[in-house]
Amino acid sequence: MKRLLPSSSTPEKKRAPEIRARPFDKISDRPSGIENLLSPREQQELRNIATVLDYRRGGITIFSEGEDAHFIYAIDEGVVRISRHAANGQRQIMAFMVPGDLFGLPERGVYVNTVEAVCPLRIYRFPWQRLKEIMMREPQLQLNMLVRVAHDLRQAQRQIMILGQQSTYQRLANFLLEFLQYPEFYDTKTSCLNLPINRFDLADYLGIARETVARAFARLEHEGLARRLKAGNIEILDMNGLRQLQRAGRRRNTDFSEP
Amino acid sequence: MKRLLPSSSTPEKKRAPEIRARPFDKISDRPSGIENLLSPREQQELRNIATVLDYRRGGITIFSEGEDAHFIYAIDEGVVRISRHAANGQRQIMAFMVPGDLFGLPERGVYVNTVEAVCPLRIYRFPWQRLKEIMMREPQLQLNMLVRVAHDLRQAQRQIMILGQQSTYQRLANFLLEFLQYPEFYDTKTSCLNLPINRFDLADYLGIARETVARAFARLEHEGLARRLKAGNIEILDMNGLRQLQRAGRRRNTDFSEP
DNA sequence: CGCCGACTTGACACCAATCAAGATAAGTGG
DNA sequence: CCACTTATCTTGATTGGTGTCAAGTCGGCG
Numbered sequence: 001m002k003r004l005l006p007s008s009s010t011p012e013k014k015r016a017p018e019i020r021a022r023p024f025d026k027i028s029d030r031p032s033g034i035e036n037l038l039s040p041r042e043q044q045e046l047r048n049i050a051t052v053l054d055y056r057r058g059g060i061t062i063f064s065e066g067e068d069a070h071f072i073y074a075i076d077e078g079v080v081r082i083s084r085h086a087a088n089g090q091r092q093i094m095a096f097m098v099p100g101d102l103f104g105l106p107e108r109g110v111y112v113n114t115v116e117a118v119c120p121l122r123i124y125r126f127p128w129q130r131l132k133e134i135m136m137r138e139p140q141l142q143l144n145m146l147v148r149v150a151h152d153l154r155q156a157q158r159q160i161m162i163l164g165q166q167s168t169y170q171r172l173a174n175f176l177l178e179f180l181q182y183p184e185f186y187d188t189k190t191s192c193l194n195l196p197i198n199r200f201d202l203a204d205y206l207g208i209a210r211e212t213v214a215r216a217f218a219r220l221e222h223e224g225l226a227r228r229l230k231a232g233n234i235e236i237l238d239m240n241g242l243r244q245l246q247r248a249g250r251r252r253n254t255d256f257s258e259p
Numbered sequence: 260m261k262r263l264l265p266s267s268s269t270p271e272k273k274r275a276p277e278i279r280a281r282p283f284d285k286i287s288d289r290p291s292g293i294e295n296l297l298s299p300r301e302q303q304e305l306r307n308i309a310t311v312l313d314y315r316r317g318g319i320t321i322f323s324e325g326e327d328a329h330f331i332y333a334i335d336e337g338v339v340r341i342s343r344h345a346a347n348g349q350r351q352i353m354a355f356m357v358p359g360d361l362f363g364l365p366e367r368g369v370y371v372n373t374v375e376a377v378c379p380l381r382i383y384r385f386p387w388q389r390l391k392e393i394m395m396r397e398p399q400l401q402l403n404m405l406v407r408v409a410h411d412l413r414q415a416q417r418q419i420m421i422l423g424q425q426s427t428y429q430r431l432a433n434f435l436l437e438f439l440q441y442p443e444f445y446d447t448k449t450s451c452l453n454l455p456i457n458r459f460d461l462a463d464y465l466g467i468a469r470e471t472v473a474r475a476f477a478r479l480e481h482e483g484l485a486r487r488l489k490a491g492n493i494e495i496l497d498m499n500g501l502r503q504l505q506r507a508g509r510r511r512n513t514d515f516s517e518p
Numbered sequence: 519c520g521c522c523g524a525c526t527t528g529a530c531a532c533c534a535a536t537c538a539a540g541a542t543a544a545g546t547g548g
Numbered sequence: 549c550c551a552c553t554t555a556t557c558t559t560g561a562t563t564g565g566t567g568t569c570a571a572g573t574c575g576g577c578g
Contacts, residue, residue, distance in 0.1 A: 084420060087506040092423045094416050105409050112413055135402065139395040142402065149408045150364050154371055156415035157353050161343060163422035164351045164466030168566070199525060207423030209567055214526050230575085231525060247346040250535080427534065458557060468535055473558050489543085490557060509567080519578100526573070533566085541558065548551085 018057060024050035024124065042134075042141050049130045052076070055121040058196065062115045062123070069106030071125045075099050078121030079196055082113045083204070093205040095155060096197065098182060102148050104128075119196040163207050165250060171206040172216040173245040176226070180236065195232045277316060283309035283383065301393075301400050308389045311335070314380040317455065321374045321382070328365030330384045334358050337380030338455055341372045342463070352464035354414060355456065357441060361407050363387075378455040422466050424509060430465040431475040432504040435485070439495065452493045 024047045038046070055062075055078070062073065065084055075097055082103060083093045094113060097103055103115055106128065135142040162174050179193060180186045186193045203210040217234075220226040225242055227235045236242070283306045297305070314321075314337070321332065324343055334356055341362060342352045353372060356362055362374055365387065394401040421433050438452060439445045445452045462469040476493075479485040484501055486494045495501070 084416065086420060086424060088508045090424050090508065092420045094419055105412075107409065107413055113416070132402070136398040139398050139401060142398060142405065143391070143394065146401065146405050146408060149405060149412060150366065153364075153408060153412045153415060154366055156412060156419060157343065157372070159419050160353055160415060160422060161345060161351045163419060165345060165349050204423075210524095211526080211568080212566060215566090218526075249347045249349065469556095470536085470558080471534060474534085477558075521578085522576090524573105524575085526571100528571080529569090531566105531568085534563105535565090536563080537561085539558105539560080541556100543556075544554080546551105546553075548549105 018055065018060065020054040020056075021125075022052050024048075024052055038141060038144065042138050045134050045138065046126065046141075049126055049134070051125045053121075053123050053125055055117040055123075058117050058119040058121075060117045060121075062117065063104065063111050064114045065110075065112055067111050069104065069109060069111045070128055071104055072102065072128050072131055073104045073115075073126070074102050074124045076122040076124060078123075079118045080115050080121065080123075081118050081197075081201055081205075082115055084113050091204050092207065093201060095152075095159070096205065099184075102145075102152075105149065118201065166246070167250050168206065168208045168212050169216050169219060170245050170248065170250070171208065172213065172220065173225075173242045175202065175206060176234070176236070177239075177242055177246065180239065186236075191236045192229070193234045193236055195234070197232065199231065277314065277319065279313040279315075280384075281311050283307075283311055297400060297403065301397050304393050304397065304400075305385065305390075308385055308393070310384045312380075312382050312384055314376040314382075317376050317378040317380075319376045319380075321376065322363065322370050323373045324369075324371055326370050328363065328368060328370045329387055330363055331361065331387050331390055332363045332374075332385070333361050333383045335381040335383060337382075338377045339374050339380065339382075340377050340456075340460055340464075341374050343372050350463045351466065352460060354411075354418070355464070357443075361404075361411075364408065377460065425505070426509050427465070427467045427471050428475050428478060429504050429507065429509070430467065431461075431472065431479065432484075432501045434461065434465060435493070435495070436498075436501055436505065439498065445495075450495045451488075452495055454491045454493070456491065458490065 062080065063069075063071075077099055080097050080103065081093050082095045082097060083091050085091050096118070103113075104111065106112075135145065162171055166174065176193065179195060185195060197205075199210050199213050203213045206213065208216075217226075217228055221228060223241070225236075225238045225245075227237060229235060321339065322328075322330075336358055339356050339362065340352050341354045341356060342350050344350050355377070362372075363370065365371075394404065421430055425433065435452065438454060444454060456464075458469050458472050462472045465472065467475075476485075476487055480487060482500075484495075484497045484504075486496060488494060
């Protein structure tokens with residue numbers, strides 16, 4: 001019997017039909033990532049094959065690792081988590097993705113990752129076969145795609161660095177700094193960061209135990225770098241302090257003697 | 260003053276002119292990765308812009324992070340290490356690459372990684388600008404490129420899983436299994452693995468200390484899974500034991516009760 | 519109000535980084 | 549060819565960080 005470890009997955013309930021789909025041209029055509037930098041004709045080609053999906057709440061699975069892959073997705077609004085399960089059932093979150101990001105590239109016809117909504121979500125769905133056909137006609141679009149995947153690769157490598165050489169405390173600092181960049185989560189006025197990500201997901205993303213995440217937050221608070229209002233609602237007190245953290249060595253190398 | 264930590268780089272000497280370059284068409288045209296699955300015309304286009312580089316020994320830098328990127332490379336023979344340095348000087352090796360692999364994709368015009376030969380090496384070099392021009396004419400070639408980068412992304416994600424949830428001991432097992440796949444390193448007859456990778460590099464790849472690598476080897480030996488002949492020369496005694504290791508949970512979950 | 523899930527805190531054992539030294543192998547020059 | 553130096557690898561002792569187990573608190577929703 002395969003028993004999932006308690007940490008292996010966030011407990012989410014019913015996979016409800018809380019999803020609405022509609023063709024692309026019904027929605028406002030504000031720029032949203034994938035169609036940026038494309039010619040009007042390319043944009044139109046994409047619209048023709050796109051479906052818009054609305055996920056009304058977090059916790060819904062978009063697709064799972066091992067499934068046959070027929071679609072590519074682009075995020076319009078909301079956040080998803082890209083994860084993969086080890087043989088022992090342990091979950092690792094590879095990345096959180098935000099508006100403008102692309103996911104769902106198949107490997108030999110199947111998805112290798114699981115993707116789930118972490119909050120209400122709107123995404124575009126493109127049939128992979130038809131997208132490939134278009135790419136064969138529109139090299140510029142394809143080059144655009146290449147650049148995007150290359151960017152994801154860089155991002156993955158950044159994560160490798162963090163997991164390979166940073167302490168749990170530093171990993172949290174890195175994570176916070178990553179999300180401070182997005183205005184949809186960080187309010188510069190109030191210095192308040194509003195995360196839709198719970199401790200389960202955060203732990204599986206940073207590769208540490210949930211309790212350790214809590215302790216890292218406690219330490220941030222104790223050292224005056226941040227303050228928890230509610231879970232998922234953090235006031236940033238010392239951004240430079242966080243930046244110093246991510247540069248320090250893993251151990252007591254808090255010193256960094258540079259004028 | 261920025262002082263590199265002792266672990267930050269493998270001590271290598273002179274960056275000698277021990278490199279030889281020649282046009283592609285001089286060499287034997289045996290298949291070597293990049294030109295697989297391409298039409299003869301596409302292959303010819305690639306040959307026209309390719310240069311062959313021979314590195315006579317390991318330890319030579321091919322390019323460094325931050326440099327302007329003008330070329331893409333493909334490995335014909337030998338192994339390279341792809342690495343990146345953290346702000347504190349600590350080196351992380353993202354991947355080792357082998358014949359058929361591609362590297363050197365720029366991010367906004369510069370290289371983000373450092374790539375060095377770990378042993379004598381022969382690679383093909385393609386001017387990025389001209390390759391892009393060809394890709395615009397040959398969508399099939401470009402799709403091929405996309406698939407390759409996507410594959411690298413999967414590989415990076417595999418590494419994220421390892422660094423995120425495996426113990427040092429398991430990481431070593433994973434590493435060994437990875438190289439057991441390549442006939443150029445693993446002799447199935449004698450069960451003997453011949454690695455060109457030293458402990459420095461291995462530690463920086465697995466995200467652990469050099470001493471810990473040595474201890475992990477000692478433990479493999481003690482538990483009868485492998486035996487060191489010389490460093491870099493390991494006899495594999497129990498491949499299935501290694502496979503079980505990579506599946507186990509991080510802690511004392513050695514048991515896996517499945518019939 | 520009371521249950522339940524999400525989060526936090528404490529105690530403790532253990533793994534792995536660090537510091538320090540020894541052992542082995544590989545060059546180097548006489 | 550041997551003595552010497554140097555790089556690489558291994559082993560030991562110690563300490564701190566982090567996973568695990570176990571309560572305990574907080575907040576939301578029935």
